[in-house]
Amino acid sequence: MSDITADGLVTGSPTRIADVVAKSLVKRRAKEKRFRMYGIAAVAIGIGFVLLMFGTILNKGLPAFWQSTFRLDVTFDAAALNLPTRPVREEGQSMAAFQQTLYEWQNQVTMANWNGLIQTSLQKYLPDAKPASRLRALVSSGERFRLRDMVLADPNLVGQTVTVDLLADANVDVWLKGNIDRDLADNQYLLSPDQRAWSDQLYEQGVIRMAFATSLFTNVDSRSSPASAGLLGAMIGSLFMMLIVILVAVPIGVLAAIYLEEFAPKNRLTDLIEVNINNLAAVPSIVFGLLGAAVFINWMKLPLSAPIVGGLVLTLMTLPTIIIATRAALKAVPPSIRQAALGLGASRSQSVFHHVLPLARPGILTATIIGVAQALGETAPLLLIGMSAFVANVATTPFEQSTALPVQIYLWQANEARNFFEARTSAAIILLLAMMMMLNAFALVLRRRFERRW
Amino acid sequence: MSVQTKPKVVAKDVNVYYGDKHALKNVSVNIPERAVTAFIGPSGCGKSTFLRCFNRMNDTVDGARVVGSIQIDDQDIYDPDLDPVQLRARVGMVFQKPNPFPKSIFENVAYGPRIHGLAHAKPDMEEIVVSSLRKAGLFEEVKDRLHESGTGLSGGQQQRLCIARAIAVSPEVILMDEPCSALDPIATARIEELIAELRENFTIVIVTHSMQQAARVSQRTAFFHLGILVEEGTTDDIFTNPQEKRTQDYITGRFG
Numbered sequence: 001m002s003d004i005t006a007d008g009l010v011t012g013s014p015t016r017i018a019d020v021v022a023k024s025l026v027k028r029r030a031k032e033k034r035f036r037m038y039g040i041a042a043v044a045i046g047i048g049f050v051l052l053m054f055g056t057i058l059n060k061g062l063p064a065f066w067q068s069t070f071r072l073d074v075t076f077d078a079a080a081l082n083l084p085t086r087p088v089r090e091e092g093q094s095m096a097a098f099q100q101t102l103y104e105w106q107n108q109v110t111m112a113n114w115n116g117l118i119q120t121s122l123q124k125y126l127p128d129a130k131p132a133s134r135l136r137a138l139v140s141s142g143e144r145f146r147l148r149d150m151v152l153a154d155p156n157l158v159g160q161t162v163t164v165d166l167l168a169d170a171n172v173d174v175w176l177k178g179n180i181d182r183d184l185a186d187n188q189y190l191l192s193p194d195q196r197a198w199s200d201q202l203y204e205q206g207v208i209r210m211a212f213a214t215s216l217f218t219n220v221d222s223r224s225s226p227a228s229a230g231l232l233g234a235m236i237g238s239l240f241m242m243l244i245v246i247l248v249a250v251p252i253g254v255l256a257a258i259y260l261e262e263f264a265p266k267n268r269l270t271d272l273i274e275v276n277i278n279n280l281a282a283v284p285s286i287v288f289g290l291l292g293a294a295v296f297i298n299w300m301k302l303p304l305s306a307p308i309v310g311g312l313v314l315t316l317m318t319l320p321t322i323i324i325a326t327r328a329a330l331k332a333v334p335p336s337i338r339q340a341a342l343g344l345g346a347s348r349s350q351s352v353f354h355h356v357l358p359l360a361r362p363g364i365l366t367a368t369i370i371g372v373a374q375a376l377g378e379t380a381p382l383l384l385i386g387m388s389a390f391v392a393n394v395a396t397t398p399f400e401q402s403t404a405l406p407v408q409i410y411l412w413q414a415n416e417a418r419n420f421f422e423a424r425t426s427a428a429i430i431l432l433l434a435m436m437m438m439l440n441a442f443a444l445v446l447r448r449r450f451e452r453r454w
Numbered sequence: 455m456s457v458q459t460k461p462k463v464v465a466k467d468v469n470v471y472y473g474d475k476h477a478l479k480n481v482s483v484n485i486p487e488r489a490v491t492a493f494i495g496p497s498g499c500g501k502s503t504f505l506r507c508f509n510r511m512n513d514t515v516d517g518a519r520v521v522g523s524i525q526i527d528d529q530d531i532y533d534p535d536l537d538p539v540q541l542r543a544r545v546g547m548v549f550q551k552p553n554p555f556p557k558s559i560f561e562n563v564a565y566g567p568r569i570h571g572l573a574h575a576k577p578d579m580e581e582i583v584v585s586s587l588r589k590a591g592l593f594e595e596v597k598d599r600l601h602e603s604g605t606g607l608s609g610g611q612q613q614r615l616c617i618a619r620a621i622a623v624s625p626e627v628i629l630m631d632e633p634c635s636a637l638d639p640i641a642t643a644r645i646e647e648l649i650a651e652l653r654e655n656f657t658i659v660i661v662t663h664s665m666q667q668a669a670r671v672s673q674r675t676a677f678f679h680l681g682i683l684v685e686e687g688t689t690d691d692i693f694t695n696p697q698e699k700r701t702q703d704y705i706t707g708r709f710g
C-alpha cells in the first residue's frame with residue numbers, strides 16, 4: 001500500500017504510485033462507460049419518439065392517399081339529359097347576344113339531371129337495389145359536376161358511353177377502409193344497412209376500387225362533399241407566403257446581419273439593438289399575429305385572410321431568426337481572413353464581400369432555409385389574421401383569400417366528419433412534413449455546393 | 455552600422471489607448487529605409503500595438519485610439535484626408551499566424567494587385583504573381599499547383615505565400631508581426647533568409663520574441679517594456695553594449 005500524508009498526497013515508490021493510478025483508472029473507466037450509456041439512452045429515447053411520431057402519422061395518413069373511387073360506364077343518354085344543342089354564333093349576331101345564348105345553354109346543362117345519369121349507371125351493377133336514390137348517394141354529391149363539366153367542355157359526348165372515375169362518398173370510404181367498427185348498432189352509422197351491403201358488393205365487383213387520391217392535390221377544401229376536399233388552395237396559400245418570406249425576410253435579414261456584424265460600430269445603441277433582436281426571437285408567434293392584425297389589416301387595410309398579410313406576419317416572425325443565425329455564420333469566419341484582406345488594402349466592404357461572405361454562405365443559406373421552414377409550419381399567427389376562414393377558391397395572387405397548409409390541418413382535425421378527416425389530416429401533415437424535408441434537403445444540397453473546402 | 459540616409463518612417467510621441475488602457479506611451483522612433491528594424495520586448499509590452507500604427511490597422515480595432523504623429527516619406531499617415539486603404543497598399547503586413555485566403559495560390563497573390571488595379575491583362579497578372587512568388591522563394595515549390603488551395607501548403611510555405619501576397623502590391627514598407635512564431639526551425643530559417651533578401655528592396659519592420667532572431671536578421675533594434683520604448687539603436691549596440699539596465703537584463707534572459 002502507498003502512504004497517504006496528512007494533506008492527502010500519495011507518496012511511495014513508483015510501483016506504489018502506479019498501483020494507485022491503476023485503481024483510480026478502474027473508477028474513471030466505469031464513470032466514462034456510465035456516461036456513454038446515458039448518452040446512448042438519451043439518443044435512443046429521442047429517436048424512439050421521432051419514430052413513434054412518424055410511425056403514427058404515416059400509418060394514419062398514407063391510406064388517405066388512396067381513396068374509394070367508382071369506375072363507371074356512364075352513358076350520356078340524350079333523351080334522359082334532354083339537352084339543347086350548343087348554340088353557334090349566327091351571321092350578324094352580336095358578340096354580346098351570342099354570349100347571352102351561350103350562358104343560357106350553360107345554365108340548362110347545369111340544371112340537367114346528372115344525378116339520374118349516375119343512378120342509371122349504378123343500377124347496371126346492382127339492378128335490385130331499391131330505392132335507387134339511396135344507391136346513388138354512395139357517390140360523393142359533388143361528383144355530378146364532374147359529368148357536367150365534361151359535357152360543357154365537349155358537347156359531342158352526348159349519346160356516347162364513357163368510362164368515368166367518380167369519388168365515393170366519404171362514409172363509403174370510411175366503411176370500406178374499416179375506419180369504423182363493423183359491428184356497431186345501426187343508428188351509429190351514417191349509411192343505412194343496405195347501403196353498407198351495396199358498398200361491399202360493389203367493392204367485390206371491382207366497381208369501387210382504391211385509386212390514388214389526386215383530388216387531394218387538385219381540389220380545394222369542400223364542405224358539402226368531404227370526399228373531394230383537397231389541399232390545393234392551402235398549398236398555393238403556403239407557397240405564396242413562403243415566396244413573400246423569401247423575398248422580404250431573407251434580403252432584409254441578411255443585410256441587417258451583415259451590417260450589424262461587419263460595419264456597425266460597437267456601442268450602446270448597437271448593443272441595445274442586439275438585445276432587442278434576441279428578445280424578438282423569443283416572442284411567442286401569436287403575438288406577431290396580433291401585431292399583423294393591428295398593423296397590416298386595421299391600419300394598412302390589407303385584405304383579411306390573404307397570403308400577403310400572412311407572409312408579412314411570418315416575415316416579421318422569421319426576421320430575428322435569420323438575423324441571429326446569419327450573424328453566427330459571419331462570426332464563425334476567422335478574423336484572420338478579415339485582417340489579411342484589410343492588411344492588403346482591401347476596403348471593409350471588399351473584405352466582407354470578397355472573403356467573409358463566401359465563407360459564411362453555407363451557414364447563411366442553412367439559416368435562411370431553416371427560418372423559411374419554420375415559417376411554413378407556423379399556425380397561430382395565421383389564425384389571428386383570418387386565414388382559418390373557409391375558402392373554396394384557389395388564390396391566384398397573394399391578395400386573394402386563401403388558407404395555408406398548417407391552418408388546413410388545424411381545420412380538418414376539428415371537422416365533424418371525424419372518421420374521414422382523421423386520415424385526411426394525417427395526409428396533410430405528411431405533405432407538410434414532405435415539403436419541410438424537401439426544403440431541408442435543398443439546404444443540404446446548396447451547402448454542399450458552396451462549401452468548397454480548400 | 456550607421457544609417458545616415460534620411461529615415462523612411464518617423465514616429466513621434468505615439469500614444470495608443472485601448473479604451474482607458476494606456477498601452478503605448480510616448481514612443482518616438484526612426485525607421486531607416488531598406489533595412490530591417492526589429493522590435494523586441496516581453497509579451498504584452500506593446501510591440502504589436504506599435505507595429506499596427508504604421509498601417510493604421512489599429513483603426514480596425516474596436517476602442518483603439520492613436521495619438522501622435524507618424525510620417526512616411528514626410529507624409530503624415532494620420533492625416534484625416536489620407537485613406538487608410540491607400541496607405542495599406544504602401545505598407546504591407548504579414549501576420550503571426552499564416553492566414554492565406556481559402557482560395558488558390560494564384561488567387562491569393564493576385565488579390566492585392568486586382569483590387570488596386572495594378573494589372574488588367576491576364577499576362578500582366580501572371581507576371582506579377584510569378585515574380586512575387588519568386589521573390590518570396592516559393593515559386594519553385596508551387597509552380598505546378600498554382601491553382602490548388604493556398605491552405606493546403608505547409609505552415610512555412612503558407613507564410614511565404616503571405617509574404618508573396620504582401621509584396622505583390624509592391625509596398626514600400628513591410629510589417630511582420632512574429633512571422634515565425636508558428637513555424638518549425640527549418641521553416642524559420644527559410645523565412646529569415648528571405649527577409650535578408652527582401653531587405654534590399656523593402657523597408658522591413660519585424661516584431662519578434664526571439665532575441666537571436668532579432669540579432670540575426672535586423673540592423674536596428676528597439677526594445678520595449680510596459681508600453682515604453684526603453685532603448686533603440688543599431689542591433690550590434692543593443693546586443694553588445696546596451697545602455698539601459700532593463701535592456702541588459704532582458705537580453706541576458708533575466709526576465710521576459
Ligand SMILES: Nc1ncnc2c1ncn2[C@@H]1O[C@H](COP(=O)(O)OP(=O)(O)O)[C@@H](O)[C@H]1O
Pocket residue numbers: 472475477495496497498499500501502503504515
Ligand atoms: N484589442 C485590444 N484591446 C484591449 N487591449 C489590448 C488589445 N490589444 C492589445 N491590448 C493590450 O495592449 C498591451 C500591448 O499588447 P500587444 O501590443 O499585443 O503586446 P505584444 O505584441 O508586445 O505582446 C497588452 O497589455 C494587451 O493586453
Ligand SMILES: [Mg+2]
Pocket residue numbers: 501502503631
Ligand atoms: Mg504581439
